[in-house]
Amino acid sequence: MTVDRRQFLTGVTALAVSPIIAGATSAPMTLEAKQGHIKLIPEEFGDYPQTNVWGFDGGVPGPLIRARQGDVIERKLINHLPQDTSVHWHGLRVPNAMDGVPGMTQDAVPTGGEFLYKLPLQDAGTYWYHSHNQSTEQVARGLYGVLVVDEETPPDVDHDIIVVLDDWRLSQEAQVTEDFGAMHDWTHAGRMGNFVHAHLTPQLVSVQTSQRLRLRFVNVATDRVMAVSLSGVQGKLVARDGMPLEQPEDFSVLTFGPAERADVIVDVTAEQGDTVQLAIHERDTDYLLQELKVGGRHSSGPRGAIPPLPDNPLSRLTDLTNARTVPLKMEGGAMGGLRQGRYKGRQLSTQELVDEGQIWTFNGEAGLPEAPLLTASRGEIIRIPIQNDTVFPHAMHLHGTHFQEVLPDGRFGPLKDTILVNPRESREIAFIADNPGDWLLHCHMLSHQAAGMKTWLRVS
Template identity: 30%
Template sequence: MNRRNFIKSGVALAMTSALPSVVLAANPSVGFDYELIVAPADVNIVPGGSTPALSFNGGYPSPVIRAKQHQPVRIRVVNKLNEPTTIHWHGMRIPIGMDGVPFLSQPPIMPGETFDYEFTPPDAGSFWYHPHMNSVEQLGKGLVGALIVDEAEKPDFDEDLVLCMKNWHIKDDGSFTALTTPQNAFRMGTPGRVMTINGDIHPTYDVPAGGAIRVRLLNVDNTLVYDVTSTDSDAQIIAIDGNPIAQPRALSNHLIAPGMRLDLGVIAPSKIGETVTFKHKNKPMVTIKTVASQLENRRLPTLPLNPIPTPDLENAETIKFAFEWNANITPIHKDGKVNYNFWTMNRRSWEGMSKGHIPAPLATLERGKTYIFELSNLTQYHHPIHIHGHTFTVLKSNKKAITPFHTDTVLLGQNETVIAALVADNPGRWMYHCHIIEHLKTGFMGYVEVS
């Protein structure tokens, strides 16, 4: 989408209050498709309250960035925070220099500095972006946004709803509660109080009656695992974590952990004023409501599959990863502050890194070779395991039946072991971690190196 059409469609959205609220990217510098300005901003989440958030381009929801499969996109990031930041493009198979992990793939973007990201998406689907520095606070206070990569040949949906799911850690007056506590970081993470879709509490969006609707649900939350259901028994799962599935299936319920995404296909009711509601554990999250249209006999378009490399399972090497609690005594720094480390990957807690210190990788992979990751959750809590720069093919689980699918974030339940394969075709040092942000910040992180 060129800039003229982007602005035109953005104005149309702004004039239609029934559609999802959208923040436009700032007028980009010459040669850039988007400009993201990272800065503090007051936003309105709860009625009558003001929340001192961190924002992209002065508000929330953040700009919806739209790119196109196989076409380059250039994004300039301007840091107006009083601390460093980066931007990670979650789920994207892009070069390591664009991955947005400080020190591992790029220098931090210091206050007052800019960084230019440029990449060509090989895959189409629903992705998102967020910093990878001071993650509990920067993500928790609003630095999260949707990145939509349109297919090279765009499917013919009548409406495309981009819905970012986020629980805000705020009081009734809009001020923040604690984003994390040690007691909760040791368990499932600190829950937010206010459940929102695109910053609104249970919004309703108008859709054309009888239309083919694409509903993109993106979990940009720090902590919450959403259990999604629908009042429409015919709602279809059409893509998981940015990757279309070969055979769409009916949605009964689906767990969407932090970092994960779910694309649903819905044929809207044919009568004007009818609704479909999507819920989390029977609590309404978002409703679509039909308005007049001339559409009849619509069917859901078929999504083309992404070009994920096929694993060579017969010649694959298996690597085992065990995810456990850290039973060691928590260390205390010289200044008296506690360095909380609660989680381990193969008995290692992430020790942090800096310009002069990069820890050893959890595994070194040979470029072009297939690997089978045996992912074992030896704890009683859920863990969404996310790998950068690659896509897993999930093969099986010891807890449930699996129809193989592609993903960048594998959700492991209590004492669950999942077998997932990948082709190590993207050279670099790739972060690999739990996407419950408090787990990440208390040890549950490492990286694999493809050489």
Template identity: 30%
Template sequence: MKTGWKLKSAAVVGAIAVLLTGCFNSSGGSMGGMDHSKMNMDDKSAAQQPTNTNTSTTVKVATLTGKEFTLTAKTSNQELAPGITLPVWTFNNSVPGPELRVKQGETVKINLKNELPEPVTIHWHGVPVPNAMDGIPGVTQNAVQPGQSFTYTFKADVPGTYWYHSHQDSVNQLDRGLYGSFIVEPKDGTKVDRDYTLVLDEWMSTGMSMSDMNMSGGNMSKMDMSNMDHSKMNMGNSNNKGSNSMDHSQMNMGHDMSMYDLFTVNGKSGSLVDKLPVKQGEKVRIRLINAGYLSHQIHLHGHEFKITASDGQPIHNPGILKDSVVTIAPGERYDIEFEANNPGQWLIEDHGENKAVAGMKAVIAYEGVAAGSDKPNDKEKLPVVDLTRYGQAGKMNFTLDQKYTMEYTMNLNTEMKNGDMVYTINGKTFPETEPIKVKKGDTVKVRLVNNSKTDDHPMHLHGHFFQVLSKNGKPLEGSPVIKDTLNLKPGEEYVVAFEADNEGNWMFHCHDLHHASAGMVTELKYTDYKTDFVPDPKAGNKPE
């Protein structure tokens, strides 16, 4: 198996045959919308490609505790659904990588070893690490080359649900499986009897169809897809992950998420998803992490529940919910808690029209209770929890009408430039976007506006938490909401505020990483920050 393939979907050569012969007619199949001049198709033979010698499909996601860890990035194969085994990139031979659980206040050390054929880094999503530990190639460090190592060291000050993932060519490396959960447990304990983490993602189980790729003209039958450089292909209008057998970042074609027919929970789909055992009377926490590029609407059956945290930060006096869905956007995390007071076997599942939602479900199984009769209702439309009106008002760090050191507006948009679909901030694409320049101690108010017609933009700020002050001009009515990732649907406007309390050069970008790789990135730069880091032009740094 060629580990150089940008694949998440084709587990065997037969899947490539589907791609090359089933989807593209050998005599008249076409790629008329694709800019061939930007595609890097080296004519390396299969013998020249790195091979995957790891054929394991049964490795379970480990939970590691302590203060020092080793994460080894390597290729593997993993059975994601019954009978569907795909080539993946892993941390410690599993997707997701191991869950790292640390204690608040501890200094942790994570040793990254790269056994992949390409450079890699680790970003600690949501964790306010020192800037040098943020894992951004070309900004805070050089990408870790094949065969090399890098050690991340930082103090885990803020308890909550976080995750880690590669930030090198991240639109592709996340899509291959390079991510895992990172949990900072509070000093006074977790205060629950069961504590489960569910990492959500989307995959493609077979080759692409012509309608999905929206192509016409050209002959694909003899193209060698194995060494295609996805980063230079121009991808179009999108709120999904594009094609997994090509780089999704900038392909000039329709970006149709319906190609993604396999949704997973902790790297498994359908009957392969592990059950979540509970006992009657227990207090149960479920940590939801979205590592994919689509929002998911999660419904807990048979129980009342509360949302206790968003992006790891607590909700003040959360209210009781039932038969409601929690929408979790790319990069976001939500903690929900419930009392196990309804014996049986109950589902927690995704809702939506995509057939793939059928695989994104887990069974909450009461111990000593036979398999129950709970049925999926993933097509039912249920009320969506509005976080801007949830919980009770409490102490706020910022208000709309206070004086700020600086105010900044980010107009997010989608447009065509030189025949390419790009994603812009104030009309510019990274690295031409204007950075937000601050000094330590500044208070910053940011107005975020989504002017895209069809695309969501989950905006993620590195190194900081921000408080959400208003949505569409209306102040929040419920609990103060503190986040690091905020999803804007088309036409929406949010105002957020934060203190510049963590010096460095930080990314602020869309976490639909197709949009980031096509321009929707800016930086938060501390003008009084000095760094010793010098980018190596030979490192192949790809920060988006």
């Protein structure tokens, strides 16, 4: 599909408006992974057919799962796809057996099979769920959904809106292209699409001046980094990756690596007849993703200061005196200068690695190593300095817990589960190893993960 500059990075699929019901769960007790059809390309761009997708319950995104902090929910995955699959509950602190990583925490669910996930919801916030088997293909086909855990006392807002940002590579017939293993994608920035859009739930017809909105951004793209901004509103960034900030922060452009999330609370400042706009920035140009008309003025008037969200029960770091340091060095990819690396216990040349479909390494190791990056005692504090010796960014995701960045001045950044490490950049994360089990640590540019960027750690 040839998409010109006006169509690229544009378009919204309208979803049904559904009220927020405190304590309610809006998804069924089963999640069926199956093929479906959605009208992905809006009529304004031409008479394109429906797009064939793989989705939970056949839709994209899959069913919104919504529950209260402290609840325990169950979802039975039933696989109707022609490939094995699984579900990873991204950002949730779940028991290891519920993490959804085939070959590490469970067997992949075969066609016709099922698996029951039991999930304690310890933390309020914005999370998502997605396939973790052949995920470069399955997530690109649409196998993901959003999970919202409401605070016991949610903030006072007029609308709570989920904004799912996705990136599709489509053919002339508006179908997902089948080139999932393209080596150029794997060795460069990943699978970049030609149609980026935003799913909004609910899809509002209009908003009013002085209304307060909570926007929950989720980047579900396979590989694309997205930078977005809002106009016609004023407010604060209140959470990152589901975890509340200790103090709300000003923001202008929000940058999301794949899998990163952010919550903002904003007041509508645009006047009647104007619009609230969501734009994405690509190569020094802004593209409109969505706009909401402003119709009238909210009777309550301005709300005043935006307070912090209630904190979650996860300890923050205060001291690294007794921390253990385990470095992680990234190498490989195009223009990376990688000459050799280990893969499945063998030392291979770059060409031999490429022949194996592996071109990225962590500490000289491509693919999931037999031995963990580290073994930590429960409660131990771990520091991981990350050095990106490649010419591409990498969104590093740690399963099982959240970490904090160790900033250059010694302070600690917010709790997160994914961090974007830019080319030739060094960053350091630290965390308390408080969740026992074997946990994956990988690049969430899923093409990079498939081509070698994954390791694991053990907490005992």
